[in-house]
Amino acid sequence: MTTTNAAAATTDAAAAAARGTAVTGRVAETGGVFTVTDTAVARWRQARSLVFLALLTFAMLRADPRPAPAGRGLAVIALVAVAGVAWLAMTLRDGQQPRAAAIAVCGAAGLALCALDTRGYAPCYLIAAGTVAVAALPVAVAAAGTALAAAGLTAVLWARGAGWTEPLVWAGSLALVTLLGVVRRQRDEQARQARTVAALDERARLAREIHDVLAHSLSALSVQLETAAALLEKDRAADAAVLVERAGRLARDGLTETRRAVGALRGDPVPLGELVGALADGYRADLGAPADVTVSGTPRPLDAEPGLALFRTAQEALTNVRKHAPGSAVSVHVGYGGAAVRLTVRNSAPATPDAAPPGGHGTRGTPPPGGHGLAGLRERVALAGGTFSAAPDGDGWLVDARIPG
CATH class of the missing domain: 3.30.565.10 (Histidine kinase-like ATPase, C-terminal domain)
Structure with a gap:
């Protein structure tokens, strides 16, 4: 896996998971409209993130040279486990504070792996952490964290003797992740706002239909029955019977109106x-x-x-x-x-x-x-x-x- 391909794949998988869990976790906070489609998309994004995590873990533990279960190799294995658990928490946990902690742990473990492992896969953990941070945390906090991660990654890789090309590629990837994450976050927010507006418009439409059906039918029905009651008190049963019959017709007309309104709401x-x-x-x-x-x-x-x-x-x-x-x-x-x-x-x-x-x-x-x-x-x-x-x-x-x- 090349450096650029690893960055692109990690960005896609982590962003997908972050956006998916952000939708499921922030519906109440944003007042957005949560649909079955949102649920399916969230699960699909989480699944993609987990698949990439499995592939990255396999590459870290099985690709040559394999880390031996002793000394530096044991530290690499332990850090891979810590980073993997943090990745799972970023993907599956809701709530800003737990996810912020998971992001910090995943980034720190990735940075430590960059210092210990020379195969070039470890920066993927930083890419994932930065992507989820942009999706789940306040933009200013995510940008500051990503900048700190890019500076730390550049320093670690340069101190390890990687030259300038690799640090610049990974730092640029983190910057690109931040930019794309902000754009995706704005797009998702606009989509949620559009669904909210659509739901409010539909509520207003339903309110108009309820008014038009009930206000006309029930008010007329009430007048007829009240008048019939007054006539009965004056022993005018024949006139009252006429009004009662008319009230029954109004009730039937009201049912017809209700069915017509339902049909119109369906687009008939x-x-x-x-x-x-x-x-x-x-x-x-x-x-x-x-x-x-x-x-x-x-x-x-x-x-x-x-x-x-x-x-x-x-x-x-x-x-x-x-x-x-x-x-x-x-x-x-x-x-x-x-x-x-x-x-x-x-x-x-x-x-x-x-x-x-x-x-x-x-x-x-x-x-x-x-x-x-x-x-x-x-x-x-x-x-x-x-x-x-x-x-x-x-x-x-x-x-x-x-x-x-």
Whole structure:
């Protein structure tokens, strides 16, 4: 094994082990997202490091000239054992302090072997220690330790009569290990941060879906049941039965919404026209008010994110009409353009101020509130790359969403 080949192989094996155990040991500290892939990669890197350790140990103990179990040879055998145990600890132990101690022991044993053994393999222990130090310790500490190891190795090899070529090659290898280790560490940190951001984005997406399903279904269900209870107290059983039946339909619709949300999270296409039509049908059936749906362009299935964002826009707009202007005439338009899909929902003032069903508010011309519903729609549409607006329009209100798709 040549000097340069030994340096390259040691760097690869030790860096692999260090990065692998660093991932498994620092997930809680970094707040990163730990995946099955991380586990498999960590185990593979550890296995490679252990294989190289076995090969290096064999070379130290079996290659000619073999160290005799006496005198200097016995010291070489003992140091190989100490360095091997330290290597195992660097590879398999978690925690910064135990690994720092193992790194120091492995480097010291390697330096002592460089003074006793002339076959050229001993600096591999220093390379391994420096690589793990860069991966597991603070960068400043690792750089200082690597510089100290390079200076000590150069002095030992020069004092042993190795000339200048070999010390310079090994010192340069240690410097290269430090540089590559810093780059790999930054890359791994960026990958962990990217996974963290992705997980936070997915949490926000789930939160929006939970709000949209539960806020619409459960709030409407609660109103119907509370109103039914009030009617029963007034001995209006027939009216209460109607509301109970409506509550049952709302519960079934809520289950359907939940299944639809799960499908969208899985990436299933969204039939926007069909879903918007169902919303309008429900509005007409519940309020006895006109609700028209028009479609322009060529309808097409939409990807989950833009399709669900437009459907939630229509759903939230109709819910706000139910709450704040029940009995209003509603017009919904879905326009399929070449590069985008536009959804508009407009309501006029209700025909009569008391057009609300039992339990409704009947507040004429009241604009939708700026609560979590509209804020969530703005966020959802923006994430899908679109634009969203909700503003007064004559005697009613206009909600407008445009999303590429």
